[in-house]
Every structure is written in C-alpha cells, then in structure tokens.
Amino acid sequence: MGGWPWNSFEGEYLTVMNSAGKKWRGTLLCDNPAAHVNRNIGKSERNGENMHIRLDAEVKSAAETKKLGIGAGDYVFFDPRFEVTDTGFVRSRFLDDKAGCAVLAEVILKLAPRLKKMPAAFFFSNYEEVGHGASAGIPRCVREMVAVDMGVVGREVYGHETVVSICAKDSTGPHDYELRQRLVALAKKKRIPHAVDVFPFYGSDARATMGAGYDVKVAVIGPGVSASHGVERTHIKGLRASVQLVEAYLADLCSSKK
Numbered sequence: 001m002g003g004w005p006w007n008s009f010e011g012e013y014l015t016v017m018n019s020a021g022k023k024w025r026g027t028l029l030c031d032n033p034a035a036h037v038n039r040n041i042g043k044s045e046r047n048g049e050n051m052h053i054r055l056d057a058e059v060k061s062a063a064e065t066k067k068l069g070i071g072a073g074d075y076v077f078f079d080p081r082f083e084v085t086d087t088g089f090v091r092s093r094f095l096d097d098k099a100g101c102a103v104l105a106e107v108i109l110k111l112a113p114r115l116k117k118m119p120a121a122f123f124f125s126n127y128e129e130v131g132h133g134a135s136a137g138i139p140r141c142v143r144e145m146v147a148v149d150m151g152v153v154g155r156e157v158y159g160h161e162t163v164v165s166i167c168a169k170d171s172t173g174p175h176d177y178e179l180r181q182r183l184v185a186l187a188k189k190k191r192i193p194h195a196v197d198v199f200p201f202y203g204s205d206a207r208a209t210m211g212a213g214y215d216v217k218v219a220v221i222g223p224g225v226s227a228s229h230g231v232e233r234t235h236i237k238g239l240r241a242s243v244q245l246v247e248a249y250l251a252d253l254c255s256s257k258k
Helices: 061-066 095-117 179-189 205-211 236-257
Strands: 013-017 025-028 049-054 075-078 088-090 144-148 165-168 194-198 219-224 233-235
Touching: 013 049, 025 075, 049 165, 049 236, 088 236, 095 219, 095 233, 095 236, 144 179, 144 205, 144 236, 165 179, 179 219, 179 236, 205 219, 219 233, 219 236, 233 236
Parallel strands: 144 219, 165 194
Antiparallel strands: 013 025, 013 075, 025 049, 088 233, 165 219
16 A cells, blocks of 8 residues: 555565465565576566566466455555664664654653543555545544655755754655644754754645645654665654653643643
C-alpha cells in the first residue's frame, strides 16, 4: 500500500499471504533478470509492467499460481530488515510511519500514570499511507492535532536523521501557523534539536482530518527519515528529539488548562 520506488525494492525478499492465511516466500525481480541472457538488464525501467514476484513454489504460469490459492487482492509483505547499529542508526523499511508510532508508544509508556489527567488523546490510524487514515474517529471535542509522522531528509530540505522535523507546509498547503510557532518555541525553550521544513511531495493524517471536515488546527512533526519509501534510516537522536517535543507539547497543554 502507498507509493514506493520499484528500483529500491528490486531483489527484496517477501511473503505472499492469501485470503485463507496461507503464506509463500518470494523475491521481487525485474523480468528476465539473468545477466547471462539479458545484456540490457541494467537499462530496463523498473515499474509494475516489467517486474514480477518469483515465488518459491514450483509454478510456471498464472494458472498454476492460481491453483496454489493465490489470487487478486492477496497481500505482499516485504521483509523489513530491521537493525539498530552501534552508532545509533535505526535501519528498516517502512520507518514511515513505524518511527512515528514508536515515538507515540514511548510517550505513552513514559507518561502512563498521568495520561488520564491530560487534555489529550492518542490516535493510531491504519490507513495513513493511502490517504484516509485519520478521516474518521477523531473526537469532536478535539481543537488541535499534532500528527507524528516523519521528517524528510534530502536535497533542498533542512532536516536530518538526528533531529525532529517540524513541517511548515507540505504538498497540500501550509499547516496552522500558530500551532507550528508554538511547537518551534517549545523546541527552542527545551533545547530540542529540530528543523523547520517544507516538504514538496508529502501528505499526512493531519490533512486527512482536515479534508474530512474537522475544524481543527493541525501540525506535523517527526524524526528525520532518510530514503523515505525506500531503504529507510533514522537515528536514536531523532527519535528521542521527537519524544521530547511531544512531551513538551503535552506539558504545555496541561499548563494552559490550569
């Protein structure tokens, strides 16, 4: 689900699961992938029209594959290859948005005894990556929303893996100015490593909520993630900075309600 670059996933091991829960292993490959018979293998465009899954099953046709029990609508799960290096980097596929979920989980664990008294709710959506994750289920009493997603790392952006990014604007437009400025002020006050950025090709649950008609202020933050939608990487420092900013935001909410 979601968008991902085919070339980044070429050669990746995977699991196919059918509607009955049966699983098969496989590999994503370019068509005719043997270098000994295809001199143009390096020149072929990587896309859905000329790539295939090589199943680890003795099948040679669509009919034989269907006979196994595999059909349209079955899911393909790529191996995440999760690893934490001794230098503090976290390497895995789908850190967008596993990293953001980890940040919120850490905040919940740290603040568990006090959460009931906080004027805040935590919401984990299943469909953020396909665009409608937070379009429903938000309590009507909510007045502002901070989506914990990921920070973009690349050319013409300021964020990197060891800081928390605060998104001023994405491909759907600017986020709430007052809420963004409040988050920046909190980051500066608490000396949290951060970067304010504009992400040109990006969307989040914040926009899904607004698109569904909720009258809320929205902001987006998250740890910097390198090679988004590809072979992703972040850093413990960026995750820690994101946790610290969420904690600072919640503390500010509590103080403003007194």
